[in-house]
Amino acid sequence: MKIDRRCFLSFIVGGAAGTALSPLPWKITDDLSIWSQNWPWTPVPPAGETSFVTSTCTLCPGGCGISVRKVDERAVKVEGLKGHPVNDGGLCILGLAAAQLLYAPTRVRGPLKKVDGAWREISWADAIKEIAAKLADLRAKGQPQSVAWISESDRGTTAELCKRFLTVYGSPNYFRTPSIQDAYETALYLTQGQRAMAGFDVAQADFVLSFSSGLIEGWGSPAYMFRARNAMRQNGGRISQVEPRLSKTAAKADQWVPIKPGTEGALALGLVHVIIAEGLYRKNFIDSRSTGFDALKQIAGASYAPEAVSRLTGIEAKTIVDLAKAFAGAKKPLAVCGRGSGRIPGGLQEVLAVHCLNALTGSINQPGGVIAVPEPEYIDWPEPEMDAVASRGVQQPRLDGAGRDGFPLARYLLNRLPEAQTAGASAPVQALFVSGANPVYSLADTQAVAKAFSKVPLIVSLSSYMDETAAMAHYILPSHAHLERYEDVPAALGFPKPILGLSKPAVKPAFKTKYVGDMVIALAKAMGGPVAEAFGWESYEACLKQTLGNAWDTLVKNGYVVDAKFKPGEFETPSQKFEFNNPALAKLPAYAAQRAPGDEKSFPLTLIPYDTMRLASGPIGSPPFLVKALEETVLQQNTALVDVNPATAKDLGLSEGSAAVLSTPKGSARVKVHLFDGIMPGLVALPRGLGHTAYDKYLAGKGVNTNALISPVEDPGSGFEAGWGIRANLTRA
Amino acid sequence: MDSALIPKGVKRCSIGQFALWIAVVGAVLLWGVWAMLLCYFRGLNQTNMNNAYGFALWIWADLAVIALGGGAFFTGLLRYIFGKDELKHIINYAVLIGFICYSSALLILAIDVGQPLRAWFIFWHANVHSMLTEVAFCLTCYFGVLTIEYVPLVLENRQIDRLPFFHNLTHNMHGIMALFAATGAFLSFFHQGSLGGVSGVLYGRPFGFRTGLLVWPWTFFLYTWSAAACGPCFTLFITRITEMATCKKLVKDSVVELLAKIAGWMLLTYIVAKIIDTVYWAAVTAPAMGLTLMDFYSNNPGSAYGLWILIAEVGVCGVLPAVMLVAPGIRSNPSMRFIAVTLAVIGACLNRWVMVLQVQAVPVLPFEGWFGYMPSWQEIATTILPVAYGIILISLSYRYLPVFPQEQELNPIEGGK
Amino acid sequence: MDQQNGNTKKYGMVIDLDKCTGCGACMVACMAENNVPFREDDTDKLLSVSWMRVYRLGNGKPFPQVEECYLPRPCQQCEGHAGHSPCVSVCPATATDYDMRTGIVSQIPTRCFGCRYCMAACPYHVRQFNWWDPIWPDGMERMLNPNVSVRMRGVVEKCGFCFHRYQLATDKAYLDGRRELEEGEYQTACAQACPAGAILFGDLNNPTHAVHKIAQPDSTHGGRPRNPKAFRLLERLGTNPKVYYLSSKEWVRKAGDNQVQRTEQTPKA
Amino acid sequence: MFPFSFEWVWDMGHMVFMGGLWYALGILGMGLTFCIIKAVYDTVQGKGGDHGHGHH
Amino acid sequence: MEKPQVNVTSAASGHGEKEEGAGGAVILFFILGLVGSLLVGWVLFPQLLYSKKRQPVDFNHDKHMELVSDGCESCHFFRPDGTYSGVPQLAQCIQCHEEPNGEDPEEVKFVEEYVKKEREVPWLVYSRQPACVFFSHAAHVKMAKMDCVTCHGPIGESTSLKVYQANRITGYSRDIWGENMLGVKRKSWDRMKMDDCAECHAGAHVNPGSVQTQKDGCFVCHK
Structure with a gap:
């Protein structure tokens, strides 16, 4: 073989x-x-029992009811709470993406201390001990007023705890981040004598005149405004949007009136002029419920005749007259202001002018009008005992000048803090707490803010995320994420009724975090003495439960308590009437259209920031889903697109998609050009909410932060931040 | 060194020269293989395809090589069924080119799918209503036919032929080759047509969609027809290129002219049908879907898809070569003939290009614009890969197999071994 | 065919473009519900997976006559003629199917082998390919919904009207001994989330459902809407979609089909 | 592909398509089998190789 | 190259033993290859393909069945939302097993290792299906009144849990494909592949809505 x-x-x-x-x-x-x-590297979510936790969203002051869907102990999705008076099942894009915030890689997982420029983990006990020691030191030096606290809100138990801490410690320097609320609260107080929040009964109005307010771009309580706007239009109501750019609100309005930016107040006065001149105002309201009408007549007199206003605003005189007639002719007209999502208070005179328009048509505290919603009063804690240091400290002038001689009307002027910190030889703020706010990103002229903050020897960030301010801090004492904690939601911004919501933990805290309320209590206890005595609560939860009292059970079950039978109170001015010209008002400087900073020769264009629902521009950074949902006309790769009118672009030699450099007196950035017919010639528009330097790779380094390119503008009468834009130039890159 | 393998009576270059040549082409081949591996292991993100361009360069390459590989079935049909006996002198090469084209098509398809490990689902879970299923089945079967047709040629290698079993196998296979050729023609008719159907049935894509006959759109028949017309042109084109590369006359003019004449008439009739189809589509089909002819050709950036492409395909690369090949005076001129077959080949490729890429580039939703596409180097490399492979296979076959029966007669060597 | 037996449903949508604000909540609700992956750079919409996409339409006029409208586009769930939607019949491996009992076009990613023929067939671009492996940053995979399978790289995916919600709703009904679902029991994530209430979802065959009452589909004319304010995208192609749009503006209704000049160029580098 | 697979339906489409396919496959398979068997037979019979043809 | 040629030539031209011997070797080697590969494919391959794992605790279904009042649903219950709970979680077991009830070492192990340490038991589920499969127990058990045994076999009568064999490539239990390498099944619970679902569904004409297959729509069983 x-x-x-x-x-x-x-x-x-x-x-x-x-x-x-x-x-x-x-x-x-x-x-x-x-x-x-079934590739092993493709995840398979484990099955389990589905349950729902009723809660209130705290990502913005909108106060929406949410239902957190869980599978076993995982929060899978956040949905709107059906039947909730604010949002009735719907929810905004940010609220819907909330699970991404909960599980974000940018979460701070435990207390951190910056040592030689690098983050080191530290225990809660040590962190609080060290910070308490530093605070005790300042107090011992007799400088308790050098401690400041920045937060997004000044209402609710958490804010009250922080304020209480500062008070017993001895500092008057609590800051609320600026927003249109500031201006509205002041306007309501000046004209109606009411310390109240402005609610807007959009749903029942039949004509809404919006002065650049993004009714569907985050203004007020976003989800409520969406619903109210539709309800109103369903009933035959009309919306006129006055705005320099065809925002989504303008696009969805019945009428878009392009206006030169910054002149909205002039238009409001022009409308007042026409309404008075033509006798279109509600005589019974003016006669029986108001005083000082003649003063208004005088203010809106000759200088605000349609032709003059036309020159100022760029709107045809006939349009102004027609608009006035349409507004006054409506049964339940409502005028609103606050640009975009209302992150900037704007000039007080502007708000007053718009508010007077409402008064002329009697749309004050009436269905379909502006409603003075009383500030919540459920927090009734005993006055704290204060020692001499504290008493002396709180008597010191506020660092921003609010409530003092310069700006007697304002309560908080955070916009003035950076300059105060850097102006003098010594830095007045020696310690700074930041909770629920990201001022290094969200205040105008971020470079100046960062410079001012760099002069604070101790910054303690209470952020859940590694945001821009946290990155600058010396300690990060991370708070629970919004789905991990109890918190009362004292109001829904812009909602026309008082409503109290409760945010409940849907899941156990994933990391070594501590809620702000608990941190304050712990810090106070670590301070000892009268400071500790003012905080008798065992924990934040106990404090909250005790504070809410009888409402607790209902809140836990339903998530909210609403005063359905609410009727707005009477005017509380000395005259018991709507005052068009009380002494405080009369003292204010006359209205003048605010000019954009910068010189027109080197900066022939004007940059205006705009808001979009698809970007979170406040203290929360946009989660990945939001960035993913952005239009390609807003962001391409890491480059933001600016809206430019085709005619302007042609003059500049730019075309669709051109790479360009956008420069302003504050800085410059590389952008791309998007030709948009919906923007007035001569303007450049850039969205707010991009250009983060902190957070994760899904957000950081994408686009430009508008706040880095604009500079603050101070309203002369009130001290409010009134900037709406800046001179700019756009050149081919 | 390898002289024992080289057919008798022909002259080949030295083994060193040959190895150098193979190395050069082999380098290109390896480049393609590298790109292929990238596509396999990293996924199709290596390409520049996107959600608007789900089909791109590869599918075009597939359709094009299959159309050009049609020379094998059509020549076989002519030779074995219609008895054009003279074509036996070119059938070997037609089969070889067909084999290369079809194996290339299968290779590219195997890279083109997102889940190669599941590619066999197309057979196992076949949806018989899909044109792609028909393509896959017939393509695979016809590739089998081509292999059956190519195998005897391989077995005719001097050394293999000495083995009695293989010799007998070759003999027997030759004996019933007509049966295989007939089956091949049957399969080709359907898969060539189905490839036409691929875009023809897309009623959501008005540029490609055609009304038709029974379950087939007109493009079904046009594709079969154009493959039968342009396939032989490609055979002649490659034959001529091979002759130029080898500096030899390999096929007699009479054979070439006969095939060219038949191809010419096929092309002429095809182009008439194509024109009728285009006119009907432009005048009836598209308007019914809300689009005019110029919607398909205007407003696109850079005029990548301007009317020129239609003129080029139908006129310059359709009518012109058809007329040239039909006219005996022009056809008999080797240069003119070569120009004509080249144009016809370009025409087929252009046709496949627009029917794959323009179909998707044309915006259908009125609020969308044209979609642009530029292949990535990985796509290009993997598309060139089969070209390199084809060159190598042709080189090997030419060197070791009796591909051209007339070579010996046309190129007598003195004192042949 | 439609009313042969009581179980034959035709789930569909009515999207009121007058109400839609283009806020994008539907997109994110869909992504969160359906485990849609995201990437570090997702700005190229042609490479990104988003079952729901909100288009921005313009009337093509210059400043200040310019108008805009926002159009959310889920899968249109085309019925075509007798269930032969453009994509279904082309799939070689039967990975997608038209279900006569619900009217939903299914897509089974584990069957799909990624030939992308269906993408070429769909004129609405609802079908998207997973060009990359889906990767969630460490810890974020905890938000994945177990009722929807995660799709692997190399397959096509698309909106299926949140069919898993139908499965779960029927489960609940079965436990209660019912075979029929109430109108609100099965809702898509986008319809549920829309803060403007612009998206309605229900059974187009059921005369008591809001979608039927509003769209008034004309079954004798391939489901064409009788409501003069309603239209469907690319009606003339005969895709017979089940997503109806409402608009009071004529230019918007015209923009839904190839009858007007193109208005927005998709920017593409 | 086979009558026992889930996707199979006894309808015109499947019978024509798969009928054609199996018919073609059958012809190819049988043809090839015939050639091979006959080649084996011929070889055993001593045909072929250097003896089969005239050359050499 | 040269030598074999000589061989071939001689084999073809020669007669007698040489040729027959070679022919025998050819046949022998053919059989060797055939038998060898058959052995590899049928015997070695299955051994290599499946890993064998013991359950963390050897659960006795039979004993539990005697003690509970509501049959399988006592522990494998339906949730109020219609979903099925599947394998019980620790919280359920603790209701009876906070402390060992007897002397059974498996029970003691369970209490010591899992109950006391509050760890979920990592049960290996024989019937675990891929993530793309949607299976409604409600539809089968509540609506169609099917018996658990039909798909799961008489596991309720078992006194011990069998060895869990995991397919090393797919990661799934051998029970999905079936014990038999050919995939032949004798009993309805022998296999749990898609075709097995389809077989029953086709017979029962459950939801014939598919345009493509005229059987159930894909979404009936897929998610």
Whole structure:
């Protein structure tokens, strides 16, 4: 027998035949396909029991009811709470993406201390001990007023705890981040004598005149405004949007009136002029419920005749007259202001002018009008005992000048803090707490803010995320994420009724975090003495439960308590009437259209920031889903697009998609050009909410932060931040 | 060194020269293989395809090589079924080119799918209503036919032929080759047509969609027809290129002219049908879907898809070569003939290009614009890969197999071994 | 065919473009519900997976006559003629199917082997390919919904009207001994989330459902809406979609089909 | 592909398509089998190789 | 190259033993290859393909069945939302097993290792299906009144849990494909592949809504 090549061949053939007749090749083929259907690196979410936790969203002051869907102990999705008076099942894009915030890679996982420029983990006990020691030191030096606290809100138990801490410690320097609320609260107080929040009964109005307010771009309580706007239009109501750019609100309005930016107040006065001149105002309101009408008549007199206003605003005189007639002719007209999502208070005179328009048509505290919603009063804690240091400290002037000689009307002027910190030889703020706010990102002229903050020897960030301010801090004492904690939600911004919501933990805290309320209590206790005595609560939860009292059970069950039968109170001015010209008002400087900073020669264009629902521009950074949902006309790769009118672009030699450099007196940035017919010539528009330097790779480094390019503008009468834009130039890159 | 493998009575270059040549082409081949591996292991993100361009360069390459590989089935049909006996002198090469084209098509398809490990689902879980299923089945079967047709040629290698079993196998296979050729023609008719159907049935894509006959859109028949017309042109084109590369006359003019004449008439009739189809589509089909002819050709950036492409395909690369090949005076001129077959080949490629890429580039939703696409280097490399592979296979076959029966007669060597 | 038996439903949507504010909540609700992956750079919409996409439409006029409208586009769930939607019949591996009992076009990613023929077939671009492996940053995979399978790289995916919600709703009904679902029991994530209430979802075959009452589909004319304010995208192609749009503006209704000049160029580098 | 697979339906489409396919496959398979068997037979009969043809 | 040629030539031209001897070797090697590969494919391959794992605790279904009042649903219950709870979680077991009830070492192990340490038991689920599968227990058990045994076999009568064999490629239990390498099944619970679902569904004409297959729509069983 000879073994040759043919034997080998034969062996192979036999082997092949045998293999083919065995399950081996077929099973492997099949199993490989099954493997490819379940690649080990493709996650498979574990199944489990589904449950829902009723809560209130605290990502913005909108106060929406949410239902957190859980699978076992995982929060899978946040949905709107059906039947909730604010949002009735709907929810905004940010609220819907909330699970991404909960599980974000940018969450701070435990207390951190900055040592030699690098973050080191530290225990809660040590962190609080160290900070308490530093605070005690300042107090011992008699400088308790050098401690400041910045937060997004000044209402509710958390804010009250922080304020209480500062008070018993001895500092008057609590800051609320600026917003249109500031201006509205002041306007309501000046004209109606009411310390109240402005609610807007958009749903029942039949004509809404919006002065650049993004009714569907985050203004007020976003989800409520969406619903109210639709309800109102469903009933035959109309919306006129006055705005320099065709925002989504303008696009969805019945009428878009393009206006030169910054002149909205002039238009309001122009409308007042026409309404008075033509006798279109509600005589019964003016006669029986108001005083000082003549003063208003005088203010809106000759200088605000339609032709003059036309020159100022760029709107045709006839349009102004028609608009006035349409507004006054409506049964339940409502005028609103606050640009975009209302992050900037704007000039007080502007708000007053718009508010007077409402008064002329009697749309004050009436269905379909502006409603003075009383500030919540459920927090009734005993006055704290204060020692001499504290008493002296709180008597010191506020660092921003609010409530003092310069700006007697304002309560908080955070916009003035950076300059105060850097102006003098010594820095007045020696310690700064930041909770629920990201001022290094969100205040105008971020470079100046960062410079001012760099002069604070101790910054403690209470952020859940590694945001821009946290990155600058010396300590980060991370708070629970919004789905991990109890918190009362004292109001829904812009909602026309008092409503109290409760945010409940949907899941256990994932990391070594501590809620702000608990941190304050712990810090106070660590301070000892009168400071500790003012905080008798065992924990924040106990404090909250005790504070809410009878409402607790309802809140836990339903998530909210609403005063359905609410009727707005009477005017509380000395005259018990709507005052068009009380002494405080009369003292204010006359209205003047605010000019954009910068010189027109080197900066022939004007940059205006705009808001979009698809970007979170406040203290929360946009989660990945929001960035993903951005239009390609807003962001391409890491470059933001600016809206430019095709005619302007042609003059500048730019076309769709051109790479360009956008420069302002404050800085410059690379952008791309998007030709947009919906913007007035001569303007450049850039969205707010991009250009983060902190957070994760899904957000950081994308686009430009508008706040880095604009500079603050101070309203002369009130001290409010009134900037709406800046001179700019756009050149081909 | 390898002289024992080289067919008798022909002259080949030295083994060193040959190895160098293979190395050069092999380098290109390896480049393609590298790109292929990238696509396999990193996924199709290596390409520049996107959600608007789900089908791109690869599918075009597939359609094009299959159309050009049509020379095999059509020549086979002519030779074995219609008895054009003279074509036996070129059938080997037609089969080889077909084999290369079809194996290339299968290779590219295997890279093109997102889940290669599951690609066999197309057979196992077949949806018989899909044109792609028909393509896959017929393509695979016809590739089998081509293999069956190519195998005897391989077995005719001097050394293999000495083995009695293989010799007998070759003999027997030759004996029933007509049966295989007929089956091949049957399969080709359907898969060439189905490839036409691929875009023809897309009623959501008015540029490609055609009304039709029974379950087939007109493009079904146009594709079969154009493959039968342009496939032989490609065979002639490659034959001529090979002749130029080898500096030898390999096929007699009479054979070439016969095939060219048949291809010419096929092309002429095809182009008439194509024009009728285009006119009907432009005048009836598209307007019914809300689009005019110029919607498909205007407003696109850079005029990548301007009317020129239609003129080029139908006029310059359709009517012109058809007329040239039909006219005996022009056809008999080797240069003119070569120009004509080249144009016809370009025409087929252009046709496949627009029917794959323009179909998707044309915006259908009125609020969308044209979609642009530029292939990535990985796509280009993997598309060139089969070209390199084809060159290598042709080189090997030419060197070791009796591909051209007339070579010996046309190129007598003195004192042949 | 439609009313052969009581179980034959035709789930569909009515999207009121007058109400839609283009806020994008539907997109994110869909992504969160359906485990849609995201990437570090997702700005190229042609490479990104988003079952719901909100288009921005313009009337093509210059400042200040310019108008805009926002159009959310889920899968249109085309019925075509007798269930032969453009994408279904082209799939070689039967990975997608038209279900006559619900009117939903299914897509089974584990069956799909990524030939992308269906993408070429769909004129609405609702079908998207997973060009990359889906990757969630460490910890974020905790938000994945177990009712929807995560799709692997190399397959096509699309909106299926949150069909898992139908499965769960029927489960609940079965436990209660019912076979039929109430109108609100099965809702898509986008309809549920829309803060403007612009998206309605229900059974187009059921005359008591809001979607039927509003769209008034004309079954004798391939489901064409009788409501003069309603239209469907690319009605003339005969795709017979089940998503109806409402608009009081004529230019918007015209923009839904190839009858007017193109208005927005998709920016593409 | 096979009548026992889930996707199979006994309808015109499947019978024509798969019928055609299996028919073609059958012809190819049988043709090839015939060639191979006959080649084996011929070889055993001593045909072929250097003896089969005239050359050499 | 040269030598074998000589061989071939001689084999073809020669007669007698040489040729027959070679022929025998050819056949022998063919059989060797055939038998060898058959052995590899049928015997070795299955051994290599599946890993064998013991359950963390050897659960006795039979004993539990005697003690509970509501059959399988006592522990494998439906949730109020219609979903099915599947394998019980620790919280359920603790209701009876906070402390060992007897002397059974498996129970003691369970209490010590899992109850006391509050760890979920990492059960290996024989019937675990891929993530793309949606299976409604409600539809089968509540609506169609099917018996658990039909798909799961008489596991309720078992006194011990069998070895869990995981397919090393797919990661799934061998029970999905079935014990038999050919995939042949004798009992309805022998296999749990898609075709097995389809077989029953086709017979029962459950939801014939598919345009493509005229059987159930894909979404009936997929998610």
